[in-house]
Amino acid sequence: MTIVYTNQKFPPPPFDEEIDQIHYFRDLYEGNHENIFPRAQSFAEQTVQSLKNQYRKSKRIYFKRNAEKLAQKHAVSYYVVANFSSVIAELPADLINRSLGNISADTEKDNSLLEFVENVEKASKINQNIWAAIVQHQVDGGVAYRIRRDSKGTWFEWKPADLYFEHEDGKGADIPWVETRNKDKYLRVERQRLNDNQLLIEQLVFSMDGETVKEQLDIKEYASLYGLTIPDNQILNNVNELMCGYIPNDETLLVPRGRSGLRNIDMIQEEINWTITRDSVVFEKHGKPKLAIPRALWDTVASKNQKYYGDRFVRNADLEVVSYDEKNGAVPMYITWDAKIDESFKHVQRLIDYMLAISKTSAQAVGVNTDGGGRSAIAILYEWIQSVIKAEAIKDKFDAAIKDAIRKSVILENALGGTNYPVSDPVVEWADMLPKAESEKDEEEIKKYEGGVQSLETTIRNLHPDWSEDAILAEVEKIQEEQAINSFSPNYVQPPKTNITGEDE
Known part of the structure; x- marks a missing residue:
């Protein structure tokens, strides 16, 4: 049930056709259109x-x-690349990246678990790498992750889709990559396989001849030959999950590994490029003003050049000073080209509209079909609604993936580190994807607090996302003290006035 690499080209079937498509869409995203069109x-x-x-x-x-x-x-090629494909892939990453908030363990008492999850987050650089992972997810049609434990601690990393091959029976996966040592190429594979309530993690290496994988080598001899530190094979008892995973994009029953977010727009992108390029070539040839001179003047200058240089031609410098034909009044004049290109521009705009519609991208989100004037957050949301809905669906997948990766990090730490942390999903906080005016945001947070659906601590954290935990707790205590003082309403009641008189008065 495992994947066979020896004596065949890498990548092996059935992944080879999919990876060809991945490389095609990468060229489309990067703007290397001369490689594909x-x-x-x-x-x-x-x-x-x-x-x-x-x-x-x-x-x-x-x-x-x-x-x-x-x-x-x-x-120098005059082929113009107006690459809307990159915008389509990056927009969901922009929206999700700005909305990712705090990540912590789902506990308030277990300080050791809280510290461990915090260390996993820092070592994995989740906030720094989430944008790149989402872009690769959109371009390739999927992205993978792998849990690791080394000198940095326990953490996880994102891996491209072409470096993650799941086993056919669903009980294992390979993370393969090619290494070049001097002039020799090798295929490295980390294989994870579940069997009888155990997880086996193996390190494999194969020699390569060009794109063909040859024989399997001894991993320890390979490490010794090149002075590498390669972890030993590991057997993790009572572990029933792979320490890796995969996030497909727009998967179907027929394409379970996902499809690129740039599918169906490549030919439209090519037509946009070609239309703009064709107009640019016309401008280059005809857009510059041309100097028209009388035939007699041209013959005079060309004859002089033939006498001096042996060829009939006229340079611009030859016409800086010219003679005036008094009889015919013929003088040099400039001819300018009055281009009519409105229909060409309209054609490009239609193609852009088609591309955005097919890719579920709002025109306003990419900066076309915009109008001026200030608008409320609600108005902006409705203009961006298509892109936000698309990004929300992608965010849900990455929310589940981040939780799985951190939970698996806990499992790996328990198995190798001798700890006994409770295994559960962490808490991943997400903010709004679209920016809001400060006054509008403050008003919403205050209403939630006053309505009793949100705590004071959460309200302060949302109002001041750049504050530290100590600053947030200090602010909570200050507000609670002020509320306690204001809750007292002492009434100083004075005794009634009386007249005290003596008995003998």
Whole structure:
């Protein structure tokens, strides 16, 4: 049931076709469109060929001999990449990244567990790496994570989808990667496998010849040969979960490992690029003002150049001072091109609208179809609602993944560290994805507190997210003391006035 690597190309089937698609969408996201779009490739080849011909016509021998190399090095392609694909992949990451809040253990009394979860969060750099993980999740169609325990402590890391292969029976997974040592290539694999209430974690290494995996090598000899520190194979008793996991994007029953968030928009992106490129080429050729001169003047200057240089031509410098034809009144004049490109711009706008609709992205969120004027948070929410709904669904998956990763970190620490922490999901706090005006945010938090649905401590934390825990607790105590003082309403009642008179008066 495990994956066989020897004597076949890497990556192995059935993952090879999926990884080809992953690399395709990575080029689309990165803007390397000359690698995937035929018209971009043809345009780049034409540019190189044109420059090569110019070098070959040069009178300098160096240029003639090195025309091919110089053309490849100095060719400048006019192919324009207006890459909306990157915006579509990054927008959910932007929204989710700003909404991730505090992460802590689900306890108020177990200080050791609270400290452990805090250390896992710091070592894993969750807040720093969440943006990159979500972008990769959108581009590749999924992202994986792996739990680790080393000198940093116990923590987890995100891994791209092409470095996570689950076993067919669902009882194991491989995390493979290629290492280059000097001129030799090796395939490293961390294999995790569940069997009889145990988790086996193995470290494997294979030699490679190009893209083909050859024989399996002894991992200890490999570590000794290159001076590497590789953990020994481990058997974790009473562990029934893999210390890794996978988060698919837009998975279906037929594609359980997920699909790229950039699917179905690649051809639209290519058409946008080509339309803009075509307009740019037209502008380059015809947009500059051209100087028109009388035929007789051109012949005069060209004849002089033929006499001095052996060829009939006219330079701009030749026309800085010209003679005036008194008989015909013919003088040089500039011709400007009045371009009519409104329909071309409308076509590009339609394509952008199609792309955003297919990818479930709000136009306002990417900066198109916007209008001026201040709007409330509620109004902005309705304008961004499509992107927010999409981001909320992705956030729920990462919320579950972060909780699973930290819970598995507790399991691994108990198994290898001799601890006995209770195994449960941590608490992951999320804020609103869209920014709000301070006054509007303060009003909402105060209403929640006054309505009795939110504690004073949570209210202060939400109002001051940059405060430390000590500052928050100090503020809570100060407010509670002031409330206690204000709750007293002593009435100083004076005794009634009386007249005291003597009996003999």
